[in-house]
Amino acid sequence: MAEAVRLEREDEVAVLVIDSPPVNALGLAVRAGLADGLAAALADDGVKAIVIRAEGRTFPAGADISEFGKPPQDPWLPEVCNRIEASPKPVVAAVHGTALGGGFEVALSAHWRIALASAKVGLPEVTLGILPGAGGTQRTPRLIGAEQALDMMISGKPVPAAKALAMGLLDEVVDDDLPGAALRLARRLIAEGAAPRPTRDRRDGMRDAVAYEQAVAAARKAQGANRLPGPRRIVDCVEAALLLPFDQGLHFERTAFQELVASPEAAGLRHAFFSERRAAKMPEAASPARPVAHVAVVGGGLMGAGIAYACLSAGYNVSLMERDREGLARGLERIAKLQESAVAKGRMSAAQREADWARLSGVMDMAQLAGADLAIEAVFEDFDVKADVLRGLDAVLKPGAVLATNTSYLDVDALAAVTARPADVVGLHFFSPAHVMRLLEIVVGKATAPDAVATGLALAKKLGKVAVRSGVCDGFIGNRILTAYRQVAEFLVEDGATPAQVDRAMRAFGMPLGPFEVSDMAGLQIAWARRKRLAATRDPAKRYVAVADRLCEAGRFGQSTGKGWYRYDGRKAVEDPEVLAIIEAERAAKGITPRSFADAEISTRLMVAMANEGARILAEGIALRPSDIDVVKLFGYGFPRWEGGPMHWADGFGILQLKNAVQDYAEQAPDFWQPAPNLDAMILNGTRFADLNEG
Numbered sequence: 001m002a003e004a005v006r007l008e009r010e011d012e013v014a015v016l017v018i019d020s021p022p023v024n025a026l027g028l029a030v031r032a033g034l035a036d037g038l039a040a041a042l043a044d045d046g047v048k049a050i051v052i053r054a055e056g057r058t059f060p061a062g063a064d065i066s067e068f069g070k071p072p073q074d075p076w077l078p079e080v081c082n083r084i085e086a087s088p089k090p091v092v093a094a095v096h097g098t099a100l101g102g103g104f105e106v107a108l109s110a111h112w113r114i115a116l117a118s119a120k121v122g123l124p125e126v127t128l129g130i131l132p133g134a135g136g137t138q139r140t141p142r143l144i145g146a147e148q149a150l151d152m153m154i155s156g157k158p159v160p161a162a163k164a165l166a167m168g169l170l171d172e173v174v175d176d177d178l179p180g181a182a183l184r185l186a187r188r189l190i191a192e193g194a195a196p197r198p199t200r201d202r203r204d205g206m207r208d209a210v211a212y213e214q215a216v217a218a219a220r221k222a223q224g225a226n227r228l229p230g231p232r233r234i235v236d237c238v239e240a241a242l243l244l245p246f247d248q249g250l251h252f253e254r255t256a257f258q259e260l261v262a263s264p265e266a267a268g269l270r271h272a273f274f275s276e277r278r279a280a281k282m283p284e285a286a287s288p289a290r291p292v293a294h295v296a297v298v299g300g301g302l303m304g305a306g307i308a309y310a311c312l313s314a315g316y317n318v319s320l321m322e323r324d325r326e327g328l329a330r331g332l333e334r335i336a337k338l339q340e341s342a343v344a345k346g347r348m349s350a351a352q353r354e355a356d357w358a359r360l361s362g363v364m365d366m367a368q369l370a371g372a373d374l375a376i377e378a379v380f381e382d383f384d385v386k387a388d389v390l391r392g393l394d395a396v397l398k399p400g401a402v403l404a405t406n407t408s409y410l411d412v413d414a415l416a417a418v419t420a421r422p423a424d425v426v427g428l429h430f431f432s433p434a435h436v437m438r439l440l441e442i443v444v445g446k447a448t449a450p451d452a453v454a455t456g457l458a459l460a461k462k463l464g465k466v467a468v469r470s471g472v473c474d475g476f477i478g479n480r481i482l483t484a485y486r487q488v489a490e491f492l493v494e495d496g497a498t499p500a501q502v503d504r505a506m507r508a509f510g511m512p513l514g515p516f517e518v519s520d521m522a523g524l525q526i527a528w529a530r531r532k533r534l535a536a537t538r539d540p541a542k543r544y545v546a547v548a549d550r551l552c553e554a555g556r557f558g559q560s561t562g563k564g565w566y567r568y569d570g571r572k573a574v575e576d577p578e579v580l581a582i583i584e585a586e587r588a589a590k591g592i593t594p595r596s597f598a599d600a601e602i603s604t605r606l607m608v609a610m611a612n613e614g615a616r617i618l619a620e621g622i623a624l625r626p627s628d629i630d631v632v633k634l635f636g637y638g639f640p641r642w643e644g645g646p647m648h649w650a651d652g653f654g655i656l657q658l659k660n661a662v663q664d665y666a667e668q669a670p671d672f673w674q675p676a677p678n679l680d681a682m683i684l685n686g687t688r689f690a691d692l693n694e695g
């Protein structure tokens with residue numbers, strides 16, 4: 001028997017112990033081990049009941065996701081589940097940790113389910129673009145009915161043990177000694193002469209067929225607008241559970257699973273899953289993080305307050321610094337509001353708010369930050385302003401404290417150089433709103449010490465954020481790609497598209513908002529100020545679209561002023577003839593004859609721009625790997641998760657096609673549309689971006 005599962009004997013009970021770290025995923029070895037262990041237990045006449053439990057942190061957390069999309073290997077999980085269910089001896093599943101996906105399907109095929117109170121069970125397959133494929137869609141509604149089963153599978157959210165017990169998914173919940181409790185249950189079943197209780201024969205959830213059908217119909221209607229096929233297919237399978245005999249229902253589920261698992265959307269979602277975890281693997285992760293208990297945040301604006309709030313919620317002591325009483329009061333007020341809203345939404349208890357607030361202090365004198373282990377400056381995005389703050393922090397902070405800048409564009413090396421301790425300076429680029437957005441770019445300067453980086457990584461983990469390592473360049477990974485993206489969006493508008501058309505094309509691609517809608521939401525002022533600052537150094541040979549400048553000159557700064565790229569009726573964006581006139585005037589001034597663009601060409605050009613800039617970022621060593629670039633876009637910029645990110649998209653598009661497209665677009669702006677320097681070698685060697693992710 002494979003060692004991923006061992007068979008232990010406790011008198012008349014055979015215990016199958018799954019032991020395959022880190023999460024006991026149901027890869028081939030575990031499946032084979034379960035099948036062999038079950039066969040051995042069944043062949044042994046001395047065995048009267050069987051317990052399945054797991055060693056380590058959790059009952060299996062799912063099928064092995066890395067096997068999806070590859071040819072299946074015997075024994076399949078559905079087959080293993082069927083054999084467990086068909087056991088003539090009672091089978092008990094003992095669940096701890098997170099029994100998810102295939103792991104929970106194994107538990108569903110056992111005849112009794114007992115769990116630790118801290119355990120969670122769930123069917124999160126939908127988040128990977130698939131559906132439960134080992135009987136989950138057929139067994140779950142048999143136990144708990146269509147409405148709850150659909151809710152569980154369409155939301156993908158895990159259910160805590162107590163709730164699962166109340167729903168009927170579990171038979172017993174214990175506070176401790178799960179292995180002992182499972183044995184006792186098995187022995188009781190033997191003593192009572194209990195017959196197996198296959199879930200396939202249960203009808204608990206199907207007693208009210210009318211309610212069942214109504215729940216199916218409501219879910220189908222609710223999923224009508226969803227562009228991902230997974231939830232709709234889950235509805236079909238749950239309906240099939242009522243209409244078809246069990247074995248045919250399983251076949252129905254299998255067909256749907258196979259269709260989904262091979263879809264590009266599922267491939268994108270799998271890529272996102274592994275990319276998120278890979279991002280934490282940076283060379284500095286091996287260094288021990290410096291201990292941090294006290295975080296200082298300088299700047300009480302939206303960003304600073306968001307960071308302070310997030311740090312408080314994660315359990316840090318926080319000092320918020322502002323220059324004057326008024327600014328400080330505003331900053332503290334912002335934090336209080338965030339807390340209130342969390343309490344109102346039930347995300348935070350009133351007691352927690354009190355405890356967090358007690359760990360917060362407001363200061364106006366930098367000397368009071370002397371005790372901080374980590375200071376994050378979140379002041380106005382201007383080199384001199386930020387440099388002043390860093391100099392001040394350098395003067396007061398204790399040796400070994402980490403100095404972090406939240407700059408989004410400025411040169412972290414130059415900022416570090418204003419201090420006497422550049423090794424302690426790191427960029428921690430939060431995204432707004434800082435307590436919501438999951439991305440944190442950790443910007444590593446020339447002099448940054450590895451343990452300062454590791455400290456940033458530890459902070460990110462504690463805040464529940466996804467950290468991505470970036471080198472120093474203008475805009476780092478995320479904003480540098482954003483700049484290229486916006487640039488092409490503006491070329492397209494000047495060449496003949498309308499802002500509304502570009503936005504529509506990108507929403508159709510899957511972005512929550514198009515580039516111009518985003519600009520209007522964020523406000524046009526900051527970018528304008530930046531362009532004015534850089535105007536003197538701009539290369540006149542490069543194509544420059546001045547439409548945004550004209551909009552700002554006309555007082556159109558975006559949503560906050562009621563007009564920008566659009567006119568606003570409340571929050572609703574309306575196309576504005578004034579804007580179209582400004583665009584036409586710019587075209588006329590440059591002698592551009594407008595041409596028409598199909599929506600698909602617009603989104604392709606914008607994607608090619610992102611991927612080509614991403615390739616360049618990779619060639620310069622700014623990003624460690626292509627999947628890190630994808631993670632930045634997925635977690636910081638609303639890139640559609642099922643597309644996997646711009647580099648994953650580029651693999652699907654083709655590297656040769658990418659280079660050709662860049663060359664085809666060259667007449668639009670020869671200075672801009674230059675193939676990234678690494679594409680040729682990739683084409684020559686048949687390399688895809690995915691090949692550069694490992695290692």
Ligand code: COA
Binds near residue numbers: 025061063278
């Ligand atoms: N298949 C393959 N590998 C898996 C896996 C799965 N189902 N679930 C987790 N892993 C791997 C992770 O990639 C990670 O590998 P790494 O250490 O090489 O990076 C490792 O197991 C630990 O996972 P991680 O997510 O970092 O640990 P965690 O404690 O934060 O979370 C889980 C644990 C189980 C909650 C989380 O991993 C999870 O949600 N897994 C997916 C569950 C799922 O969707 N199952 C349904 C699949 S059908």
